[in-house]
Amino acid sequence: MSTPIKVDIWSDVQCPWCYIGKRKFEDGAAQFGGEVEVEYHSFELAPDTPVDFDGSPKDFLSQRKGIAPDQVDMMLDRVTGIAKSVGLDYDYDHVHQTNTIKAHELLHFAKSKGVQLEMKEALLKAYFIDGGHVGRIADLADLATTVGLDRDEVVAVLEAQTYLADVKADVAQAEAYGIQGVPFFVIDGKYGVSGAQEAAAFTNVLEQARSERDEPAVTAAQDAS
């Protein structure tokens, strides 16, 4: 049995292109048809955001970043439209802009329990679609129960910052790799794919990675004949 193709994905919970890119990657991986092992890594787009930022992404971008409100509206409308095209109903009117460090810690905890992919999907859906708060420990603990994690255990590890070092290690690794934007996909430790690519791009690179794995075996078989 062949080893799955490893896909490492750097992503942030409040990154609209990360959710859209996730859907496109999943589509591409399904078309590829081979075995793929996905691991998510932490990337903080706005680490200076307060957990209890009082406002929406529109407020955040216009007030803190000085972008004109009508320009923000246009940006969010375009993103919402593209999200819709991949089956995601973004609801920016109810998004809670926040700090995502605790969400990343939770993702590392979920990884240790074998449910990181489920937790990632739950966090993105909560943030972009359901109007959930992904910055506060209590809200995160509630959400974690939906993927089978123990609420008290989640609260304990988040309060103790048990996985903070893992989050920081991911961020440092991204910096070492020169990753400046997300989503960023690393395929089989060799190919880099930046951004919310079309599904075919992921299919192609997965097939490329698989074909390169097959080459030594073909050569060996030819040598043996």
Next chain:
Amino acid sequence: MSMTTPFQMVGDQAAAVCIGDVCEIPQAAAPVAEPAHPSEQALVNRQLDEDLV
């Protein structure tokens, strides 16, 4: 900002990304058939920065 990764970059080098806390759709999105040199990604990123994307 420039980007130099140890990876062979593939796909559309102008695909949508979030850089910092601002996310936008790149204006130019020309598909790249062959794996791109990391310096090409640097050019894309620089353009994104200049566009405040």
